[in-house]
Amino acid sequence: MWPASVSTPPTFLHKPRTASSCLTVAIVGGGFTGATLATQLLRHLPDSSSVVLIEPGEPGRGVAYGTQCPWHLLNVAARDMSAFDDDPEHFLRWARANYDSGVSPESFLPRRVYGQYVSALLVRTAALHPGRFLFKHEEALAVRAAEPGGVVHLRSGDRVVADTIVLATGNFPPSDPDLPGKTASSARYIPFAWSAAALNEVAQNGEILLLGSGLTAIDQILALRAREFRGTVHLLSRHGLLPQPHQSAAPWPAFWNEGSPRTARGLLRCVRQQLDEAHRSGEDWRGVIDSLRPFTQGMWQSLPGVEKRRFLRHLRPYWEIHRHRVAPEIDRLIAYQLRSGQTRVHAGRILRYEESAHGVAVTYGRRRTAEPVRLFVDRVINCTGPETDCRKLNSPLLTQLRQEGLIRPDPLGLGVDVDESGALLNSQGLPSHFLFAIGPPRKGALWETTAVPEIRLQISELAHALKFRVNAGLLAMHDHDLEYAPVHTE
Numbered sequence: 001m002w003p004a005s006v007s008t009p010p011t012f013l014h015k016p017r018t019a020s021s022c023l024t025v026a027i028v029g030g031g032f033t034g035a036t037l038a039t040q041l042l043r044h045l046p047d048s049s050s051v052v053l054i055e056p057g058e059p060g061r062g063v064a065y066g067t068q069c070p071w072h073l074l075n076v077a078a079r080d081m082s083a084f085d086d087d088p089e090h091f092l093r094w095a096r097a098n099y100d101s102g103v104s105p106e107s108f109l110p111r112r113v114y115g116q117y118v119s120a121l122l123v124r125t126a127a128l129h130p131g132r133f134l135f136k137h138e139e140a141l142a143v144r145a146a147e148p149g150g151v152v153h154l155r156s157g158d159r160v161v162a163d164t165i166v167l168a169t170g171n172f173p174p175s176d177p178d179l180p181g182k183t184a185s186s187a188r189y190i191p192f193a194w195s196a197a198a199l200n201e202v203a204q205n206g207e208i209l210l211l212g213s214g215l216t217a218i219d220q221i222l223a224l225r226a227r228e229f230r231g232t233v234h235l236l237s238r239h240g241l242l243p244q245p246h247q248s249a250a251p252w253p254a255f256w257n258e259g260s261p262r263t264a265r266g267l268l269r270c271v272r273q274q275l276d277e278a279h280r281s282g283e284d285w286r287g288v289i290d291s292l293r294p295f296t297q298g299m300w301q302s303l304p305g306v307e308k309r310r311f312l313r314h315l316r317p318y319w320e321i322h323r324h325r326v327a328p329e330i331d332r333l334i335a336y337q338l339r340s341g342q343t344r345v346h347a348g349r350i351l352r353y354e355e356s357a358h359g360v361a362v363t364y365g366r367r368r369t370a371e372p373v374r375l376f377v378d379r380v381i382n383c384t385g386p387e388t389d390c391r392k393l394n395s396p397l398l399t400q401l402r403q404e405g406l407i408r409p410d411p412l413g414l415g416v417d418v419d420e421s422g423a424l425l426n427s428q429g430l431p432s433h434f435l436f437a438i439g440p441p442r443k444g445a446l447w448e449t450t451a452v453p454e455i456r457l458q459i460s461e462l463a464h465a466l467k468f469r470v471n472a473g474l475l476a477m478h479d480h481d482l483e484y485a486p487v488h489t490e
């Protein structure tokens with residue numbers, strides 16, 4: 001439960017600002033990224049600064065850590081899940097003190113426990129900094145410039161005025177895949193796997209088709225089995241590839257450097273050589289892939305646009321399943337399902353969707369042969385993963401920002417366009433002085449910006465950049481700021 005006292009600090013709205021050290025930061029989105037940024041800003045900015053977190057759900061959870069299914073485990077080991085870049089063992093210590101004293105660095109804990117961790121950090125930090133934190137339990141619909149910063153318009157009609165506004169809105173929801181024959185009244189099609197109703201009233205012995213075979217599909221299999229679903233789960237994707245399992249692997253020496261190839265094909269060759277070498281010397285391939293982690297963003301940025309597109313077209317599915325892996329215990333469960341035939345994987349392209357009162361017939365052309373295969377199922381759930389092209393989204397906020405020219409899509413349609421500090425580029429390509437993005441929306445610039453180890457680094461960099469701006473008095477201060485309260489809720 002989110003304490004009401006944290007959400008309505010009485011002193012906050014009336015605190016006077018001083019030109020040298022005051023800053024109000026509004027964060028839109030309170031999943032891991034927004035909640036942890038709020039925590040870091042409260043810790044690092046001067047006492048005169050304030051933080052407003054805008055989130056329609058419970059802070060610290062988001063899609064990933066809001067699940068209550070005990071089988072939904074973290075896909076990163078506990079040793080790498082600290083919220084703080086400068087304290088890598090923080091989560092381990094917290095989990096041992098608050099969850100289970102036997103947690104080891106290699107444990108893969110339930111994701112709901114991680115949500116409790118992120119939320120607890122924010123509650124505790126806010127309590128240590130009374131009057132500096134405001135939680136707005138709301139959706140942001142629009143952001144507009146209002147010198148010296150901007151104003152966030154909320155669904156209730158309230159507004160939040162801030163010097164700096166950070167978009168921490170996470171992965172965009174998925175778009176519908178191409179399903180020829182599906183109509184607006186196709187009730188057996190679930191467009192969003194994470195919606196509360198996705199698995200409601202599923203026939204216990206029925207057949208379910210999951211579109212996609214990545215981490216979202218794996219989550220849905222686990223959620224179905226946790227509800228004692230005894231029927232068959234079909235997974236259908238273009239390649240039919242499943243995420244690989246984690247396994248301990250010896251560290252592999254770094255091999256990418258500034259002189260490495262700058263083409264998708266050249267990089268593939270370079271990685272394959274290292275994999276062969278690892279194989280010959282009896283080492284596991286995971287060490288090679290993991291050795292790339294500190295360099296992945298640099299590798300991505302070193303590729304020209306045409307090579308990035310080539311990577312996305314040909315190599316992306318292979319990268320995803322080797323880089324974003326599942327906990328070993330989840331892999332064992334899925335392997336059992338596959339052996340027993342309770343879960344079946346199909347590779348191909350959907351040709352036809354026909355829904356009737358009795359079910360849905362989905363016809364796909366098998367990969368390589370194009371031979372048509374027909375599946376008859378009770379429900380179809382879209383597990384294709386997040387949409388990345390912000391032009392295709394049904395989000396009032398991102399649509400408004402794009403239509404009013406405050407943001408633009410990145411050239412590859414992977415997120416929003418930003419400079420190296422995370423400042424959003426407007427429609428003319430100029431960086432905003434008050435509007436930043438952090439986390440998954442920066443995928444176009446960074447490629448790997450989804451998991452905690454990458455995001456916590458961005459959080460720490462942005463927190464320190466804002467601290468520097470405050471300390472150096474770099475904020476554009478106007479005379480009237482001295483009279484205005486930092487946050488208006490009208």
Ligand SMILES: Cc1cc2nc3c(=O)[nH]c(=O)nc-3n(C[C@H](O)[C@H](O)[C@H](O)COP(=O)(O)OP(=O)(O)OC[C@H]3O[C@@H](n4cnc5c(N)ncnc54)[C@H](O)[C@@H]3O)c2cc1C
Nearest residue numbers: 029031032033062063064074075139140169170439451452
């Ligand atoms: C199922 C799943 C499992 C994952 N497991 C792991 C893992 O084990 N380890 C790991 O490192 N990473 C994992 N990830 C990656 C995950 O993306 C990051 O760890 C992290 O959760 C991203 O957090 P976020 O806050 O950026 O995004 P999100 O968690 O998506 O949160 C974004 C928040 O923004 C809010 N929001 C959106 N629009 C608005 C608006 N207009 N107004 C107000 N609020 C808004 C949403 O309500 C949401 O709460 C997983 C991801 C998923 C989807």
